[in-house]
Amino acid sequence: MMWKFNEDFSFVKQSIQFILLSMILLIVIGLGSDKFYGIFGENNYVTIHLMMEMLITVVTMSISIQAWLITPYILSNRVLYTGALFLTISLLEMAHALSYKGMPFFIIESTPYASTWFYMLSRSLLSIGFLIIFFIREKELKSNYRWFIYSLPFVIIIGCFVVIYAPTPILPPIMIEGEGPTILKNTLQYIAVAMHLFIMVLLLKNFEKAPKTAFLLFGSAIYLIMSDYLFTIYRDVYDIKNFIGHIFQLSAFYLLFRAIYFSSIEKPFQQLVDTQEHLEKSREKMHYMAYHNEITNLPNERFLMESLKRDLYISKSQKAILAIGIERISAIKASLGSTYADQMINLIAQRLKNVLPEEYLLCLLREDYFVVFIDEVNNTDQLTKLSQQLQFVMEESFQIQHFSLNSQLNIGIALFPTDSNREEELVRFALYAMHEAHKIPTRIRFYESSISSGTTERLLLENDLHDALVNQELFLEYQPQLDLQSGQIRSVEALVRWQHPKKGWISPGVFIPIAEESGLIIPIGQWVLETACKQVKGWEAAGLPPIKVAVNLSLGQLFQQNLVEMIHNVLEKTQLDPQYLQLEITESMTINIDHMTTILHQLKVLGVTIAVDDFGTGYSSLSYLKDFPIDCLKIDRSFVQKIQSDSTDKALVDMILSMAKHLRLKVVAEGIEEIDQLSYLVASKCDTVQGFLFSKPIPPNILQENYQMLHKDAKSILDSITAFEV
Known part of the structure; x- marks a missing residue:
């Protein structure tokens, strides 16, 4: 959870940085457009533009490669179509960069005609492709189907080359040197903007399903719209608006890359990490539950026996097991119910823990008696005084809802190695003594060999x-x-x-x-x-x-x-x-x-x-x-x-x-x-x-058969008393 918090904070921090950068760029456009016009110079701008296009190409190609690599595992038609879309855009962006004015000879002499049309086709295809993918129903595809889908971008790019580089121009020019974009280009640009505005509305409606992905796509759409706007108002390729438009376009593709990466790789990976963490916590919880009582959170019998096997034989010093029985707890459970009994057991456990030193091991066995393991005993008086202290703290009534309940403790004590040198037998002997403790006024009983036979008989009777x-x-x-x-x-x-x-x-x-x-x-x-x-x-x-x-x-x-x-x-x-x-x-x-x-x-x-x-x-x-x-x-x-x-x-x-x-x-x-x-x-x-x-x-039948005889005998006895008195 802490890692997720850090990731979310980092994402918010990056978003703020993007917003601040965007504001700075917009301030430059709004206040200093003329001052920064042609700031890079005619010769340098071609190089700078090429670098921008290379970055855009790298980002779009990365999206395409990413989709290609994960498709065999996700088998999602949407992911596959998205990868093919960005492969097409990547190829068009490369063609746009190579045909840009000032670049070396590419098929024909570089002109704004070919370069602008490659960009416009790329931009239109992006909006149209996103709308289509958005409305396609999600379903699984066969992994070999991706070869066919990924071959389509090459067919599309070849078709674009044929149309744009036809001997006789088929498409009208959309960029006039020295005048800027034509009405057709601006119209196409605004159509793309309209489609992206529609996409933004759809993203807002589905925001709750995947908020982070929707937020990234929403930000990408804003940047694309801002770049579209700048590409409709610049005067020529050297205008600062054109350069900043490319920055917004690059930022838009970067956010697209982040969105696709998050939804297809980062989010599934995080879900896997969360699942593993949840599984690990579940294992830890199961392990804890296996060794602790869920009512009191005290160690249980399994914990006690493993502790005894580990610690009982470390030294030859005298050790002790105290078995503590709760008077009337079974009757309370049977009459008032488990809820009252559980609350009372929990309160008793708290009182016992307040008296016992921390180094003593207190366990709850089978929800009706406690066991204390003391790993060093100086003398039996020490155990008697401790037992009396435990009984003393039970004298105050337990207030559970509207009941005021009282209980006494019967305490049985077995010593190691005097009574036994085996852990299971030691616990059993302490329990035997506990069952016999209620017969004596102190309710504290040390184990004696004579106890075993009587206790065994009682348990068999039960x-x-x-x-x-x-x-x-x-x-x-x-x-x-x-x-x-x-x-x-x-x-x-x-x-x-x-x-x-x-x-x-x-x-x-x-x-x-x-x-x-x-x-x-x-x-x-x-x-x-x-x-x-x-x-x-x-x-x-x-x-x-x-x-x-x-x-x-x-x-x-x-x-x-x-x-x-x-x-x-x-x-x-x-x-x-x-x-x-x-x-x-x-x-x-x-x-x-x-x-x-x-x-x-x-x-x-x-x-x-x-x-x-x-x-x-x-x-x-x-x-x-x-x-x-x-x-x-x-x-x-x-x-x-x-x-x-x-x-x-x-x-x-x-x-x-x-x-x-x-x-x-x-x-x-x-x-x-x-x-x-x-x-x-x-x-x-x-x-x-x-x-x-x-x-x-x-028996009832004898009483019925002899009812009159019983009355006759009673009358005889009463008459004898009357006669005696007379």
Whole structure:
């Protein structure tokens, strides 16, 4: 681009120089024509004229040769015809120079008659030829066709010689010695001028297609018109107007040469250069993209591995790989979309770069975790402090559009050569430690050999979980909830289960966290919701009384952009009355109050009820109870199980029941396994209970078949409490 700018500037500079020269020549004509008349003298002017004609001949012949040489490659009829035209003009200009007055004997004694007619034929042919070429449609020609076209100029010049040097003059004289040009010559000159004026109009109309070429041709036409004008007003060959007319004519041919050279050689060459530069930039860009992440512009895994192969073994000093996992990033990507996740990753990358020294290599692998290569480690405390600094800068929330998002870093560390002396294994061990880091409070874990087996098993489970939905390995069980006021089972909680084809039953405590981290919780959550709603309608069709089903929502689902729309579609698809669907959230989800308030109010508009699960175990402010449209609190089983033995837990349960009563919220107590627990909750006016005392989670068909039996057993248990109290 800089070269093109310099070329354009040079072209403008030359154009200004031509204009200034033209103005000087016109000033000479206008103010000092008589003073400079015959300035070169009779004897010298012939030599000067010959030199001018030789230059014109060289320029026109150059145009012809140039067209001849490029025709086999361009195969353009216009270029070929232009070359033949200028070959004809070149031959006529040579004949004009040789027959000029004062030149040695050429066929006959030199006279103004022959010389002037050769010039006039050349000038007329130039205008006529340009007009014809301008209107000819561009098309390709066979390369051998140029021999025929280039032979025509010789036929034309022979014809001109025959006419001009006929024994009896055929053409009238157009130049009278001592008087100047005749009316015929001036008429022919003005016709040529008119044709060139028409050419100029055509050039202006097509200026945008090829501005530089059009500009050169336009300038050439102006100079030709100026020379035509001067050739109509000079008195004799020694007049300064005649000399300056030749200068304008030479300048016109030079600009023609520049125009043809630019359009046929320079411009294609520049396009080739631009194409090569573009290709080179594309290659550089492709190379950069192959070794860098497009979101953060950080080096990627390929860059990291090549760097490790090059730098890891240079010295035997201790080195380290830090694998940095971003908590919740998969859930954010699955729920809010890639745009939010990408913006958050980019912001995290900026914070990491601000903390890490420049000599440390920071890479982004697979768009969900970072890797840092430290090529010199003094001690492990250095790595621990660095990891703590990285975690500290993540404490401030990330403001992405209208969301305020938080994330923590899980950091795994592998040492060279202590843990491994191979680059791929070193990175893998750091990743193993990273996956285990979330299990400890510091979330910083150095690799140990015992980590490998557990991490491998977890990764295998994650891979199998991708196929669990498709292969129908997931299923739901339902735990009945007993209404203590009526003694009826009016609601159930849907619980997802996984029966692995090879490993058997997988605990939800194992695969649910994997689903949340991998983003699979979104499709799994939708399947659970739709399956539970269908089941409630199935029980209704089987004759059971209306039953409300409680379904847990994950954090990832709550940030799912189309969550409300998805739930609305499920309710419509299953034809379930919204009042029979309860959605359960946990206290840990209430951190982002603004977002949660909006979502929960939108869900309430659908007609569903909202419950807070595991109430009392979270760390958020209780102020959300007045901000959120909550219908129910579920007391965590950890409080209920120690209600008789631990006074603190008993006080907490009493406080929750009292607070719920004042806030007009329903209360469900989970984990009821003993009569004493139930007796205390009945006495405390708890609304609903669930637990193994009444029923463990059971398949839907078992619940349907034993619905009356479950009520009978529940009544028996409640009656025993009443009898005991009496």
